[in-house]
Amino acid sequence: MAKRRKPISFDTTLRNPSRIPQFISVLSKFEGKTIDDQVALELEGEIIRQKIFIPTKNTLGNYVKYYNDKFSFLAADQSSDASKKVDKYYKEWVDGEPGEIELDKIVYLLKNTITAHKDKGWNGGWESRIHTQFNFLNELGLVRVVKGEKVKISSNGKLMITDYVNGYPKGESFDERFEQSAFLNAFAKYQINNPYRKNTIKVNFFPLVLNVIKYLDEKYNRPGIAKQDLPFIIMWGDNDYETLAEYIYVFRQKFGYNTSNELVYEYAMNLMDSSTSNNSLVPASKSFILSKKNDYKFDKVMGETPDEIIRKLRLTMLISLRGAGRFIDINKNEQEKINHVLTNYSSNVNFCDNVDKYFEFMGAMDKVLFFSQVAVETQDAKDAKERAIEKWAVENDWEFLKNEMINSVENRPSSHFILKYVKETVRLEFLSAIVIKKALPKLKVIANYKADDQGIPFNTASGGKNNQIGADIDVFEDTIHAIMEPTISKTRSFQVEHELPSIRNHVLTTANKDFKDKNGYNEWFCLFIASNISRDVGDQVALIRQTNNVEIFPWDIVDFVDYSQNVVSIRDYKVIRDYAKPQIMPKYKKHTNRQE
Structure with a gap:
């Protein structure tokens, strides 16, 4: 697929942040193994066995002899009692504790049931779920999970699961600051133009957000940005935070904060139109919106992506919520880390689609971004x-x-x-x-x-x-x-x-x-x-x-x-x-x- 200009977006598969270290913890059992068809099913089976991912009865508990729609599938067990066996194993899994049922039984279920899902490079069905579950974690440099390659977990990925075993916290000593430190390390470095994305824009996303907030605060004494301002950032195409901040400031000076989402969408969409300048505040033309509204869907730009941005940036512990959740701002409790991110990670790096170079860069740990185990609360x-x-x-x-x-x-x-x-x-x-x-x-x-x-x-x-x-x-x-x-x-x-x-x-x-x-x-x-x-x-x-x-x-x-x-x-x-x-x-x- 050729690269093209697209709005910034985040994968929404793992909305619950606590699931990310859970998935990596299970993956750690497979580190160094090459993902072939069997290993792929064993990996997905272990995720399900530990109840990190819980499929429905209609998928995991429903025997399918053959399927030929989005992909071709033939159940491994063609015997007359296969359906009863699926029912038995499924019930055993449902009624048991995480990790209690044998992995072989879960793999049997995966070979005799389907989920109608197919990702490029992966077999259709349960195996493709692995790509869905780990692709964004590949982007964050926490892991390298690719069909036909050996499973890798970066140093930062291993930091994240320090206090996990079999997908769950180890016990009383569990400390979430390991995973918070790993999240901060990942998002501080994260670039939209990474080898896993087919996007032409060059944006260091988190530093861009922090720089915009800092600029508006220092120049206009305007702490934070509204959640409704995030579509302007979503549509932005580079790290020029000053021009972006001025655009947001002028918009709010003209329209205030009691504006409709439709109005914000029109002005944000104009930032995607390469035939117009970003230095002047004008709405996108009706023809441009009409031609791009399917690519840049209103609900995604105005709702889903801003929500996902806030949800994921909160993982870093550098973002505060203000104004009953309508604004995000710099968390002044972590000013030292914020300054370090802006100083060291605001410049874009060209990886030339080299996934190994990207994995090494993203997976390295910056100890300045660690949350101390002995920090005294002020x-x-x-x-x-x-x-x-x-x-x-x-x-x-x-x-x-x-x-x-x-x-x-x-x-x-x-x-x-x-x-x-x-x-x-x-x-x-x-x-x-x-x-x-x-x-x-x-x-x-x-x-x-x-x-x-x-x-x-x-x-x-x-x-x-x-x-x-x-x-x-x-x-x-x-x-x-x-x-x-x-x-x-x-x-x-x-x-x-x-x-x-x-x-x-x-x-x-x-x-x-x-x-x-x-x-x-x-x-x-x-x-x-x-x-x-x-x-x-x-x-x-x-x-x-x-x-x-x-x-x-x-x-x-x-x-x-x-x-x-x-x-x-x-x-x-x-x-x-x-x-x-x-x-x-x-x-x-x-x-x-x-x-x-």
Whole structure:
């Protein structure tokens, strides 16, 4: 395919950023292997086996004997009982835990079912899913996944999965800053004109965005750019940020911010017209829009791509959300890293379609862009988080908070202007802190997630390491120091085997530290916020209390929000609900076998 001028766009296959390290973690098992037909199916099979990607019953559980539409397919098993075997293996996979079913059974399913998908260079069906899942990761220089070549994972890709195994965080020591550092390294260097793109424009995308924001702030005291300004950047064709910034400034001076998307689209489209100058503010001609509207679709330019830009740039932790999510700005908590990106990565590099050169450049780690494991949070950053929690508690009603918490655990996207850019795991922590602050406004609530300078979270609290306790949220009332531990995981094994032992350690460490520091607290416990709480959780909580004298109170998310509307003290949450009561043997009458 010949190169041509196109708007900037991002792959939307992996909308959920937490999935990127998950995919690379699974891929690491195949590093160095050449991707032939069998290895391709084993790779996709392992991704499915670990439930990183969850196909539907209609695809993975539906036996297809042959198919001849977008591509030709013949099931490997042509026997009369193949359909029953597919049903059996599919049900075994659905009912099992991640990684529980044998890989051979998943590969059998892939060889006897189809997904109607075909990518160039890959066999049609499940194998083509690999290209879809890894192509953008190729672009970011995290991996090299190409049919007929050996699997490669760059140094930056390996950094991203430092705390992952089999597609999931290793345990309590999990620290998202490894993957945040990797994301920042990747996006700081990312160029639209890379060997994987057929686009003629030469743009260093993230530095261009940062330079535009910085220029407008310094020259016009205009912090941030509106989300509605992003189409101008999407349509821009080089790194001349000054001309672009002036274009945006003049547009807003003329029309203000209460403008329609249709108006912005007309003026942004003119930037794609090579027959007109970018130095003057004029709309695109009707004929140009008519000729290009199928290539530069309105919904994509005005909605989908700006959303994806914000979602992906938030991964770097250098972008703040302002104005109820309508504006993006530089995160002033990370000014040193921003300056480093602008100084070192604003100039375009010509890779001449050399994928090896590009992989080496993108995959190298710039240690200045690492987020320190021992960084001390400033008081300003802590205050911003507290202000955000208090503001959201006042401004949002119970039903909204409950629904958004449910969205988080169900991995459903939010439609809220801000929450839709916050990953589900930390979104639940944020909302849990808001709920308890709304219930008890006088409480001091300290959330330990990483946030921007507006207090909007980036990632979850780090695990207990480097002399940090690792609790998600600390709550203080008089002589009580409670902690809150929300989790989006609904699996019994994760809640019982991972969460509860970690929580026990957090409570013990918190109490011991308070005692040592003479902080004046004499009561410690934890509220465990989750969904699908099993009886095994109740059993383990009772055992921990008996063995360690540590109090943990499990709360179902819906019950937690409903109950919170009528509490007067944090102590009111010290209740073992019916769904979390430990199991006990039934009472029965003893019988004997003695002879009368």
